[in-house]
Amino acid sequence: MAQYMYYINYQDYEADLCALEMRALFNKSIETKVFFSDQWIEESISPYIKSRLEVLHEATTFEELIQMIKENKYIVDAFKVQYVPVIKPELSDREQKKITKAVGYVIEGFPSFEYPEIIYGVTCYDNKWYFGIVVYNTMLWKKHMSKPNSYSSSLGLNTAKAILNVAAKGDVSKKIIDPCCGVGTVLLEGHYSGYDITGVEIKAKVAMKARENLEYFGYQGRVILRDIKDIDEIYDAAVVDLPYGNFSESDEGNMVDIIRHAARISERQVFISSVDLTDNIREEGLVIVDQSVVYKNKSRRFTRYIWVCEGSK
Numbered sequence: 005m006a007q008y009m010y011y012i013n014y015q016d017y018e019a020d021l022c023a024l025e026m027r028a029l030f031n032k033s034i035e036t037k038v039f040f041s042d043q044w045i046e047e048s049i050s051p052y053i054k055s056r057l058e059v060l061h062e063a064t065t066f067e068e069l070i071q072m073i074k075e076n077k078y079i080v081d082a083f084k085v086q087y088v089p090v091i092k093p094e095l096s097d098r099e100q101k102k103i104t105k106a107v108g109y110v111i112e113g114f115p116s117f118e119y120p121e122i123i124y125g126v127t128c129y130d131n132k133w134y135f136g137i138v139v140y141n142t143m144l145w146k147k148h149m150s151k152p153n154s155y156s157s158s159l160g161l162n163t164a165k166a167i168l169n170v171a172a173k174g175d176v177s178k179k180i181i182d183p184c185c186g187v188g189t190v191l192l193e194g195h196y197s198g199y200d201i202t203g204v205e206i207k208a209k210v211a212m213k214a215r216e217n218l219e220y221f222g223y224q225g226r227v228i229l230r231d232i233k234d235i236d237e238i239y240d241a242a243v244v245d246l247p248y249g250n251f252s253e254s255d256e257g258n259m260v261d262i263i264r265h266a267a268r269i270s271e272r273q274v275f276i277s278s279v280d281l282t283d284n285i286r287e288e289g290l291v292i293v294d295q296s297v298v299y300k301n302k303s304r305r306f307t308r309y310i311w312v313c314e315g316s317k
């Protein structure tokens with residue numbers, strides 16, 4: 005069975021959100037920024053997975069690793085060897101070059117620095133040396149920051165990406181609904197990652213903005229202009245960014261309605277809100293299976309609660 009070395013990284017204030025995403029993706033708590041798993045997760049669906057190394061060889065010394073690579077007789081054209089930066093303190097550029105050169109030397113074939121078809125990674129972690137095939141998060145999804153329509157209160161890209169993966173547990177074959185899609189921040193991430201995702205929005209102007217955002221990036225997504233209570237199709241999971249209100253009774257009523265209907269049309273739900281709705285969620289008979297909070301920045305100014313629920317109604 006293949007073994008992967010993952011490297012995750014995040015700003016300190018995003019630690020809770022990253023931990024929530026990792027629990028959903030890997031089905032267990034991840035305590036370190038470098039970890040091993042036999043589970044393959046597409047790196048670019050996550051805001052926090054920086055690299056994934058498919059481990060081909062593991063050794064206690066660099067010399068032993070070189071010997072293993074030599075014995076395995078890798079014959080590849082258009083390859084490149086990179087030192088995978090995982091843990092500080094980093095090796096100097098010079099040291100890294102020495103290592104990659106030594107590895108490149110025992111791989112037969114032609115290196116290609118500009119257009120490699122395969123990138124071999126070598127790294128040292130916890131006193132062990134690793135060699136394998138490495139891929140990096142492309143970060144191309146950051147282009148969504150320049151979407152034409154935005155709200156100051158729209159979810160951040162990292163939050164949108166992470167909660168979507170939490171809802172679907174990283175399984176892009178899942179059928180997802182964003183029943184309060186606003187201008188489509190989550191939809192953009194969903195389409196980028198290849199999820200089957202549908203947006204629903206009650207306000208015509210806002211739905212139009214979401215459609216414009218999708219079109220701008222060439223995504224052919226569905227944004228249905230409707231109240232969530234009129235949606236009957238059943239989805240694997242719902243990502244629900246609850247409307248912000250001024251905490252009046254009518255707002256609370258609307259939020260509870262949305263929670264109820266999201267649970268009616270999906271098997272797993274991720275709710276996100278700036279007000280604490282724990283009691284309302286429980287009163288609706290939903291089981292909270294995980295939860296977290298989102299902070300806006302270094303000051304750890306709290307912005308939103310996240311609840312992961314299971315059980316449709």
Ligand SMILES: C[S@@+](CC[C@H](N)C(=O)[O-])C[C@H]1O[C@@H](n2cnc3c(N)ncnc32)[C@H](O)[C@@H]1O
Binds near residue numbers: 155159183187206
């Ligand atoms: C918090 S905003 C979503 C923002 C979105 N996640 C974003 O980042 O752009 C909630 C949205 O839900 C919509 N909404 C409110 N009640 C709704 C309902 N009953 N059915 C569908 N959409 C609703 C609002 O018009 C608003 O655009």
